[in-house]
Amino acid sequence: MRVFKFCWGYLKKYKLQIVLTFLFLMLNSLLAMVSPYISGLIVDDVITAGKHELLFRLLAILISCVLLKSLARYLALMLIEKTSQDFLFDVRNDVYSKMQNMDFSYFDRTKTGDIMTRISGDLQVIRQFIAGSATVVFESMFSFTFAIIILTRMNLMFTLLLLSVTPFIGYFTFSMTNKTKHLKFDWHEQVTRLNSVVQENISGNRVVRAFANEDYEIEKFSKENEGYKREYNRWVDIWKKYLPIINFLGGMMTVIIVLVGGLLVIYEKLSYGELVIFTSLSGTLSVPINMANWLSDQVQKFFTSGEKVIELMIAEPRIQDKEGALEPEKIHGQVEFRNVSFSYNGEKVLKNINIFVKPGQTIGIMGPTGSGKSTLVSLIGRFYDCTEGEILIDGINIKNISKKTLRKNIAIAMQDTFLFSDTIEGNIAYGVPDADFESIKNSATVADAHEFIVKMPEGYDTIVGERGVGLSGGQRQRVSLARALIKDAPILILDDITSSVDVETEQKIQAALKEVYKGKTTFIISHRISAVRNADMIYVLENGRITEQGTHEELLKNDGYYKSVFMIQSGQSAEQSKTLSKVQAGEKIAGKQTEEGNKEETGTQIEEQAVVQTVAKKAKAAV
Ligand SMILES: Nc1ncnc2c1ncn2[C@@H]1O[C@H](COP(=O)(O)OP(=O)(O)OP(=O)(O)O)[C@@H](O)[C@H]1O
Ligand SMILES: [Mg+2]
Structure with missing residues (x-):
């Protein structure tokens, strides 16, 4: 009936x-x-x-x-x-x-x-x-x-x-x-x-x-x-x-x-x-x-x-706007997770997460695969609702903010880089359809995509196939990053966006992104130390729990996941790593008298030298 x-x-x-x-x-x-x-x-x-x-x-x-x-x-x-x-x-x-x-x-x-x-x-x-x-x-x-x-x-x-x-x-x-x-x-x-x-x-x-x-x-x-x-x-x-x-x-x-x-x-x-x-x-x-x-x-x-x-x-969406949901005119980007837990179909994948991010801060998130990183950031835009605890943006529980306003203020480059069968320009401007070409080009430049795009037969008008077929994995990631950047939202989430690009390109993107990050609350998920090392705070997620938190230097002092990843990625032995920690600690004391930026630079240089030396050693051994 x-x-x-x-x-x-x-x-x-x-x-x-x-x-x-x-x-x-x-x-x-x-x-x-x-x-x-x-x-x-x-x-x-x-x-x-x-x-x-x-x-x-x-x-x-x-x-x-x-x-x-x-x-x-x-x-x-x-x-x-x-x-x-x-x-x-x-x-x-x-x-x-x-x-x-x-x-x-x-x-x-x-x-x-x-x-x-x-x-x-x-x-x-x-x-x-x-x-x-x-x-x-x-x-x-x-x-x-x-x-x-x-x-x-x-x-x-x-x-x-x-x-x-x-x-x-x-x-x-x-x-x-x-x-x-x-x-x-x-x-x-x-x-x-x-x-x-x-x-x-x-x-x-x-x-x-x-x-x-x-x-x-x-x-x-x-x-x-x-x-x-x-x-x-x-x-x-x-x-x-x-x-x-x-x-x-x-x-x-x-x-x-x-x-x-x-x-x-x-x-x-x-x-x-x-x-x-x-x-x-x-x-x-x-x-x-x-x-x-x-x-x-x-x-x-x-x-x-x-x-x-x-x-x-x-069928009713599980996530709905409350009656009289707030539509704040401006979101500053303070993000807080208060005792947040989350389960997919009864299986707990995030356990008691507490994070406080001031507007404009950059947060790095690391952790083994399947530890819950993507899930964690997907809660910020209410793609799923947390099962326990609450998430607040500018002090307001996100369940009280209208979904549209909330998502308008979050730019996300997802781990699964889906592109539509459309022109590259159309794909980048997806979230801002009336964007002018200049801003499309700018965000493509920051994402280090401009160069390869102009080399394509039709440039920005090149049509990519379903899911972005016709582009390499790294190129797709960069177009997807440009798509997030053009949104110019106060909260930026980058989920493993440089996993398919080479280290040199990644560094270029990181440098350009530094400018973009300014004033924006940014979450960077990565398996690479180089992507998160400059963050104001790095969280390590293991098995759905935060097991470590601190700056790059602080985390290197722990004998935890972060340090072990650092060692593997810089190709060092445990012994070398200990020496490095000592050197770093020394540098840090010295750095206290210098500018904050300089201190980071010094740390970076030491590690980069270590990486270069190890790579050179390995190359020699191989010869
Ligand atoms: N849509 C889903 N439905 C059910 N379970 C899911 C879903 N998405 C993820 N999971 C499970 O939740 C856990 C965390 O997944 P998540 O994608 O957050 O991990 P991750 O840390 O981002 O991993 P990676 O580093 O591989 O991207 C995993 O055990 C995964 O199997
Ligand atoms: Mg993930």
């Missing part, structure tokens, strides 16, 4: 078109009665009674009615086709807008193929039902009613006899529909699974080729395809049992007409002309019966698809 309600919600604004369609359909059905009726008159009045002069008059009426009927049907079909297309347009827009509202967790648990099936296949099924099946149903309902009126007026008993098979047919059709109802849902699920396999195969075609796993993919598809066939056959098996009975009962109508109609004519209870009318209109009476199978299939498809679309439409 809710499927009808859902459709009516959209269709009611096309009331006039729908009423007109009904009227034209009614006219069409009424005029469809004229041909059999006139045929009857021709047999009785022209042939039997010999009133030959009537023939041309009757023919003229017949032709006019046929013309008018065609026109009425044409208009009805045109109107309903247009209305159903408008309906589809409205629903599709709403479904798409609804999808934009859904949060990360919805997409985490819903397959792309599933959503695609709903947006394309299911909506089309609903439209076809409105424009096709429903129209045919109403058309035959009107014809059925008119035929009954005409026939009962001619011979009530004969009509009732003809209709006597209808309840039996109704019973069998109803039983069949009942038995196949749940199968339709299973079948729909199977269609979705099949679509998902195809969609994943296309998206992951490079992985498939790289692993030469085509045979496995074909097998996977065959399995789902087999499942599709199996589900459909289960439905056909039931259908096969009922169809002969329903067809037999439908055929009984002809037998009744020949037998009873013939007897009535013999006993002069019915004229020849009336038998002709009965014979022609019995077709109209049997249309709904003949349509029963087809209609039950259409109705089930309509309900199944309708339910699927409604499911999507009523």
Whole structure:
């Protein structure tokens, strides 16, 4: 029922078109009665009674009615086709807008193929039902009613006899529909699974080729395809049992007409002309019966698809704005995590996180893979809501700030560098569509992307393929970084954005970014010490907990994760590292008398020298 309600919600604004369609359909059905009726008159009045002069008059009426009927049907079909297309347009827009509202967790648990099936296949099924099946149903309902009126007026008993098979047919059709109802849902699920396999195969075609796993993919598809066939056959098996009975009962109508109609004519209870009318209109009476199978299939498809679309439409995002959510005009960028914990589906991945960041500070986040770094920063923009504790921006709990305002103030370059199939310029300006070329170029320059972009055949107008195909991994990362930078938001989150670029490029980007960081609260996630070493505070996450925190120098004094990474990355032994720590400590004391910046420079130089020396040593050893 809710499927009808859902459709009516959209269709009611096309009331006039729908009423007109009904009227034209009614006219069409009424005029469809004229041909059999006139045929009857021709047999009785022209042939039997010999009133030959009537023939041309009757023919003229017949032709006019046929013309008018065609026109009425044409208009009805045109109107309903247009209305159903408008309906589809409205629903599709709403479904798409609804999808934009859904949060990360919805997409985490819903397959792309599933959503695609709903947006394309299911909506089309609903439209076809409105424009096709429903129209045919109403058309035959009107014809059925008119035929009954005409026939009962001619011979009530004969009509009732003809209709006597209808309840039996109704019973069998109803039983069949009942038995196949749940199968339709299973079948729909199977269609979705099949679509998902195809969609994943296309998206992951490079992985498939790289692993030469085509045979496995074909097998996977065959399995789902087999499942599709199996589900459909289960439905056909039931259908096969009922169809002969329903067809037999439908055929009984002809037998009744020949037998009873013939007897009535013999006993002069019915004229020849009336038998002709009965014979022609019995077709109209049997249309709904003949349509029963087809209609039950259409109705089930309509309900199944309708339910699927409604499911999507009523799904509520878990993250919603509170009533009267705040929309602060300016966000300064103070970020605080207070006893924050977070679980994905019950599994705790962040435990009791406490972080306080002053506006304009740079925070480095390091930690082993899977330790929760990306999850941590995704909480700032409320892509997920923390399960315990609270996150505050400028002292306001982010749950009290409107999502739009919050996200407008956060620029994020994600670890998964997704690019749209658009020009490079379009990709960079994604968050600021009216950005002028100068600012696009500037952010590309900071991200060290400008140079390679201008070398491309169409420069900034070069179209990149789906997900950024056509660019190297490092190039994609730089375009994605430029996309975040152009937003010029007070909070900047860079999630492992230089993992695919060489050290030299990374240093160039770091230097340029230093300018951009100024005044912005910046979170830098990286596995490389070089990316976070200059941060005001570095947090080390291990297993969802903060295990170390401090500046680069402070962390080097600990014998923890940070230091071990530092040692590995600078290629030093533990012994060398200890010496380095001592040297650094000495430098630090000396540095106290110098400027803050100089102190960092000195530390940097020592480590860089150490790196260079180790690399040189290794190179020698290799030679
Ligand atoms: N959408 C998700 N649904 C369920 N679990 C998830 C999801 N995303 C991440 N996880 C799990 O949460 C944990 C932390 O993941 P996260 O992506 O935050 O790690 P990370 O520190 O960023 O790792 P990396 O350094 O590899 O990027 C992992 O165990 C991961 O399996
Ligand atoms: Mg990550």
